[in-house]
Amino acid sequence: MKILVADDHPLFRDALELSVRQAWPDAEIGCIGSLLELPTAPASADGSPAMLFRYDLIVLDWRMPGAEGGNPIAVLRQAGVQGPVAVVTGAEDALTALEVLRCGAEAFLPKTTPRRILAQALRLVAEGGSFVPKCVALDLLHMTDLSLDIDEAEEADGAPLDGEGAPSSPLTDREQQVLSMLATGATNKEIGRHLSLQEVTVKLHTRRILRKLGARNRTDAVRRAQQAGLLSRSLNEASS
Numbered sequence: 012m013k014i015l016v017a018d019d020h021p022l023f024r025d026a027l028e029l030s031v032r033q034a035w036p037d038a039e040i041g042c043i044g045s046l047l048e049l050p051t052a053p054a055s056a057d058g059s060p061a062m063l064f065r066y067d068l069i070v071l072d073w074r075m076p077g078a079e080g081g082n083p084i085a086v087l088r089q090a091g092v093q094g095p096v097a098v099v100t101g102a103e104d105a106l107t108a109l110e111v112l113r114c115g116a117e118a119f120l121p122k123t124t125p126r127r128i129l130a131q132a133l134r135l136v137a138e139g140g141s142f143v144p145k146c147v148a149l150d151l152l153h154m155t156d157l158s159l160d161i162d163e164a165e166e167a168d169g170a171p172l173d174g175e176g177a178p179s180s181p182l183t184d185r186e187q188q189v190l191s192m193l194a195t196g197a198t199n200k201e202i203g204r205h206l207s208l209q210e211v212t213v214k215l216h217t218r219r220i221l222r223k224l225g226a227r228n229r230t231d232a233v234r235r236a237q238q239a240g241l242l243s244r245s246l247n248e249a250s251s
Contacts, residue, residue, distance in 0.1 A: 012038035012137075013065070015092065017083075018072040018099070019044045023122065027070055027099065034130045038067075046077025049090040066094035068137040073100040073111060081207050082114045097136045099129070105150035106216075108143060110209050118142040180223055182241065189216040194233045194242055 012035045018024040021044065028042055043049065050064060069092065075083045084096055097118035098111045108119040117136045120129060121144065132142040143151070182190065185206075192202045199213045206213070217229070224239075226232035236242045 012067050014038050014040045014068045014070065014137075015066045015094070016040060016042045016070045017044075017046065017075060018070075019074075019076050020072070023072075030126055030130055031068075031070065031133065034134055044076075046075050046083060046086045046090075049077070049087070049092060051090065063091045063093050066092065068133060069094045069096045070133065071096050071098050071116070073098050073102065073107065079207075084115045095136050095139070097133055097142070099124075103147070105147055106212055108147045109151060109215075110212055112143070113209055113211065119147060120144070121147075182220065182223060186216050186220050186223075187241070189213060190220050190232070190236055191242065193217065193220070193229050194236070 014031055014035065016024060016027050016031060018027060024042055024044060028040055031038065031040055069087065071083060071087070073083065075086075077083075078086050087096070096116045097120060098116045099120045099122060100107065100111070101122050102108075103121040103123065111119045118132055118141055120132055120142065124132070124144070135142050188206055189202055192205060197205070199210045199217070202208070202213045203210045208216075217232075220226075221228070221232050224232050224235045226235050233242070
């Protein structure tokens with residue numbers, strides 16, 4: 012059994028290693044605190060790694076040095092590191108879970124997961140299964156329902172919704188960033204590339220912005236945001 016543990020927080024990395032070692036006493040366990048510590052595999056003619064490093068299980072923190080806000084699983088694969096990935100992260104929200112799973116992880120595990128459940132989930136992943144906590148799975152189902160017609164809803168014509176002025180609830184920092192780019196006319200793909208987000212995540216942020224502002228589409232959302240003074244500083248920064 013060969014296992015890789017990757018987490019940039021030494022105390023939690025040690026705790027993860029202990030949990031893994033208790034589950035697999037005879038396993039060969041490697042630990043790294045940054046993806047920059049991964050071995051450099053020479054590239055073949057087609058650009059793929061010429062050498063592969065295979066693990067039976069990879070336990071990965073999602074926000075790791077060396078990924079720079081991108082996809083840490085892609086960094087692993089580019090380095091030739093192969094094996095099922097269980098992401099253990101400080102985030103507990105469904106948007107992060109969706110990003111993690113779409114990037115190829117077999118499991119999404121918040122760091123608040125009890126040790127007994129964590130060990131069972133890791134064993135499940137090592138045996139070819141997958142795992143997402145029930146509460147996160149329910150949130151993902153709800154988000155999927157909201158996003159089924161998201162492209163059409165963003166551009167749909169119709170009467171404006173009630174609620175001019177301030178949003179029904181405050182925009183998060185990420186929603187504010189997405190809104191600022193919507194005001195420039197950026198596409199979902201452009202916003203995702205600029206903010207290091209998956210395109211579906213951009214769509215979900217956009218959907219939430221529309222709901223909070225009571226807007227029927229992107230243009231209406233920008234108009235309402237301008238009326239509420241939400242874009243003044245962001246637009247000034249974008250034009251400078």
